[in-house]
Amino acid sequence: MKNYKIIIAAIAVILAISGCKKYEQIPVDKVPLDKIFDPRDSAGVNAQKYLYGVYSVLRNGHNRVGGDYLDAASDDAISSASSPSNVVTILSTAAYNSYTLPGDENLFGTYYAGIRQANEFINNIDVVPVLAKYNGYSMKYVWKSEARFLRAMFYFELIKRYGGVPLMGNRVYTISDDIALPRNSFDDCVKYIVSECDAIKDSLLVYPISDPDADSHRPTKGSAMALKARVLLYAASPLFNGGNIAATNNLTGYTSFDASRWAAAATAAKAVMDLNTYSLLPNFKDVFLTQNNPEILFMRQGGDNNNVETNNGPVGFTAATGKGQTSPTQELVDAFPMANGLPITDPASGYDNEKPYVKRDPRLTYTIIYNGAQWLNSEIQTFEGGQSKPNGTLQQTKTSYYMRKFMGNFEDANAYSSHSTDWLIMRYADLVLGYAEALNESEGPTTDVYNALISIRKRAGIEAGAGNQYGLKAGMTKDEMRIVIHTERRVELAFEESRFWDLRRWKLAETTMNQPRTGMVITKVGSAISYNPTNVLTTRFDAPKMYLYPIPYDEVQKNPNMKQNPGW
Known part of the structure; x- marks a missing residue:
């Protein structure tokens, strides 16, 4: 089964539940759960379709935030769109409040809808x-564990945005129930997600998956263990x-x-590495083009296209x-060694201001299209x-760079x-860098x-150099190493x-x-080319309130x- 079959199945169940009479003999907006969870259905066909609907809550990150990548709301890029309502520009200039947080990132209701769907399936x-x-x-029971994994993933997406949130357990509330629930503490939420990952890991698929064409979208034991490591990080x-x-507020953190929390995160990441089933692909660029490769810990299918x-x-x-x-920023370009x-x-x-892209980390060429780079049988201008920065009214790069x-x-x-x-929602290189950090x-x-860092740099194509250190200074302090790790995450995981x-x-x-x-x-x-930095966007961050949505x-x-988060 190819990617589209999974997606079509998910769409089919959503349509069936919402009102397309093609799929059911009775009015489908009235389809009762006993028609989906049918004690006569030994293949579980309808139940599995319902589970596909839970998968559909996962976000696909390609241009998902108002047409942009979320990284365009960081210091790594800006949006080339000129509309004042551009979502990532709103996020990066602090132009939002509790009324106006853009819907593409205000996912509170979206993830709780996913949690409810997962609970319906689990129950x-x-x-x-x-x-x-x-x-x-x-x-x-494997499917049930998948639903629990997805639910845990939705909770993680909530707590990294909002801090502690109400934990629903397996409950599915009806319209007559009192649902004025308080938020659970951040600690409660972390413990819940971790306990779910521990409980389900041994009843999920095991990588390598025997039928990847059909099942590559499904979480494995390694997926659950990696989610635990990410939450703990x-x-x-x-x-x-x-x-x-807010130092005494247990909703916004500890x-x-x-x-010891750092040690726990390191231990959890190392447990995934010790499975010895996941690895870095030899070529960085192949990670995103080669399906079912051993660097993928969990992904959301996107189909085959050139979008x-x-x-x-x-x-x-x-x-x-x-x-x-x-439009990638100069700050991101300069981060590549x-x-x-x-x-x-x-x-x-050996950096040369007059030849700024020569002899750089190969990941620069794989990540960013810059002046003089090869593209479509041409030298980019x-x-x-x-040719690719004609100015005028045509939407084009605002920084002289394009994403590659x-x-x-x-x-x-x-x-x-x-x-x-x-x-790729989770990949092995991210986990290795998380391990190094923790x-x-x-x-x-x-x-x-x-x-850990050498393994990432070696795969990237960095030269081994003296002592096979791949450009890393020997005898670094913790603070020096922290800066190196932060930068390595930035260039490896850009966009x-x-x-x-x-x-x-x-x-x-x-x-x-x-x-x-x-x-x-x-x-x-x-033939003379000159390079002059220029400001392209004034960003703003109101601390401390903007650390959480x-x-x-x-x-x-x-x-x-x-309870509302502090400052809002």
């Missing part, structure tokens, strides 16, 4: 006599662990620092023009008046063609911390909805986001027990 699947088995379990981070925005290129590719091409929606692994600010790095990541191998092609656009914070820059949240959990947004975003003005006179105004109004 009703037992009556379905599914005959198929997996590892000794009836497949219906966030819980150990400064925003929640010692840097609570009320005291505990170093990423159409939305974000450079303008100026007749056969394969893009809209240039995403040289091919020798040294930062461009290091006098020994983002100098003023160039996630796109197909079109350097030497004449036109775009379809390729996989699955969205271990550094708990034990300092040990050999294992160095080795993967990491940077936006990392700046918050590290409590760095108040510094980073309160300064202008910059791009480059590139001018060409004859406001609880939506209507949720607070209708529920007297729903």
